[in-house]
Amino acid sequence: MENRSTMMALAATGICAIFAACGGADGSVSGGGTGGATATGAGAGAGSGTGTGSETGSGTSSETGYGPDEPGGTNAGSSTGTGEGAGGGASCAGETSTAELVPLDLYIMLDASGSMEDPLPGGFTKWNAVTEALEAFFTDAQSVGLGVGLQYFPLPDEDVPEQCSSNAQCGDNGPCALRVCHDSFSTRVEICVTDADCADGDTCVDLGVCSRNGDLCADVDERCTDGGGTCWKVTRSTCANPDSCVVGDYATPAVPIEPLDAGRAEVLIRSIAQKDPVGGTPTAGALSGALAQARAHAEANPTHRVVAVLATDGMPTECTPKDADGLAALAAEAVSGTPSISTFVIGVFDGDDDGAQTTMDRIAEGGGTESAFFIDTNEDVTQAFLDALSAIRGKSLACEYQVPAPSSGQTLDYGTLNVQHTPSNGGTPSTIFYVANEASCDAAAGGWYYDVDPTTGGTPTKIVMCPATCTRFQEGGQVQLAVGCKTEIPPVN
Structure with missing residues (x-):
């Protein structure tokens, strides 16, 4: 959008999840803790009640070693117990523990260019509508515990x-x-x-x-x-492009990422209230900075899922690249890196000016989130923007879970963990197959994998759902982790 600094100088989805940690096999884990609780909203669920269970039966299973597609951990080997192993009717006994969704953190890069002061039908400006939605999101009960950081663009070039x-x-x-x-x-x-x-x-x-x-x-x-x-x-003026393209400027948050509570929401709201929209749209610098801050935060918090949210009302006017493919490449590099950082995009536009929707969609596609949330200024911008934030919260929460901690003195056998899902309509539970890594995900059947492959000697911290499975989980239901029976993998055709 136009450079207003020059003019001014002259002018959750909530997922119910239960971990069933089953023990009894050599080298497996018997999970402890409270049970029968659910995890909803942005934070990990905290439950109450006790959950011990036992099943009696006879028989033994001998499982020697793991195939090349199986997550054999450091304790992988033979096991004995009541389970039938992969593909059978497993009957593990043990305690249940409360599920913990991976903590979610958002780094929001908010467009504060001069065009955000443009009026909307009804008298509001775009800035009024967007910031009202942000305030509602920050104070939403379902956002409590959600990590949020904030920076604006443009920032001045010193x-x-x-x-x-x-x-x-x-x-x-x-x-x-x-x-x-x-x-x-x-x-x-x-x-x-x-x-x-x-x-x-x-x-x-x-x-x-x-x-x-x-x-x-x-x-x-x-x-x-x-x-x-x-x-x-005019004989004295201002430089036409006074805004910074320095990645480090945007990687430094105006409000650092911290979990939301009433006090933290107030800090974010005060920051917004002190901001006056002015300047151009240096999208590349802002996006690169957002991804850099998200990556740094993820490295410091390896058990968290960290995503960048680019919220803008204008096509790029400063910094390179300005084209859709170049910006998409920045987002794609971040999502393919380690740790992987996804980019969500919210665009607020008066129609599809200058191919705006295509550009926003390309950035989102590059960032691994398929398409942008594209908001037409003729609709209720506040509600649509709030809906987009809520959808981002839900999409991100449904797809990653924490690896359960082993009991004291034991080591988790990564080859004895299974993911099970019960639909919200009470349908038959199903076991989700382990697929080793993201590249092995089946486009239709889905699957799950560890964020770090345990066969390489690494230590996983997250259980990640493939896209198809993630979509299914977003529809609700119960997610269970069963520990103690050999991990089930897709059958060989």
Whole structure:
């Protein structure tokens, strides 16, 4: 969107989840803790009540070693007990423990460019509507415990002079805003140096300011409209692109990522209240910074799921790349990295200006979230933006679970864990097959894998659902982890 800094200078889804930690096999884990509880909303569930269970039966199973697609851990080997092993009617006995969804953290990169002050039907500005939705989300009971951090874009480039009288003084942030395209001036300010910078047939002329009311004008020495006086030539102005493209500026949060409670929500709300939208849209710098901060936070909190949320109302005007493919590549690099960082996009636009929806969708697709939440300014922007945030919270929460901690003095056998799901309609429970890694996910059947492959000697911290399984889990139901029976893998065709 247009650079308002120049003008101003001149002007959950909740998933019910239960872990069943079953023991009794050599090297397996007997989970302890409270049972029968559910985990909903943004935080990990805290339950009450005791959950011990036992089943009697006869028979033994001997399982020697694991195949190449099975998650054999350091204790993988033979086991004895009442279970029948993979593919059978497993009957493990043990205690149940409360499920814990992986803690979710959002780093929100919020567009605070000048165009966010554009009015909406009904008198609100886009800034009013979006920030009202953010405040409602921060204070929503389902957001309690959700980690949230916040930064804005654009941020000023500290090396840019406050005023300029020549293009040379602005360097790469120029030109100095001393000339504008004449014919377009009545609808938008376009800074130029020569006629070649303007649309065909338009001319680059000196910028002026009305002597009486201070309005900008483009007909120097002529009379301004509405009694504004004479249009005087501007000799000192501001650099046309004063905004930062430095990734580190945007990677430093205005409000650091911390779990939401009433006090933290108030900190975020106060930060927003102190922000005045102004400037252009340096999308590449802002997105790169958001991904860098999300990655750093994820590295410091390896048991958390951390995602970036880019909320914008404009096409890129500053920083490179500006094209959809280039921005999508930034997001794709982050989602394929370690730790993996997904990018959600919320776009607020007056229709599909300049291919806005395609650009926003490409960034989201690159960031592993399929498509952007695209909000038309003719709808209820506040409600639509709040719905988008709630959907992001739900989509992120349904797909990753914490690896259960073993009992004191024991080591978890990663080859004896199974994921089971019971639909919300009370249908028959099903076992989700282990698929080793994301690349092995079946597009239709789904599956699950550890965030770190235990066969490489690493220590997993998360149980991750494949996309198809994640979609199923978002519809609700119960998710159980059964420990003690050989992990089930897809049958060989």
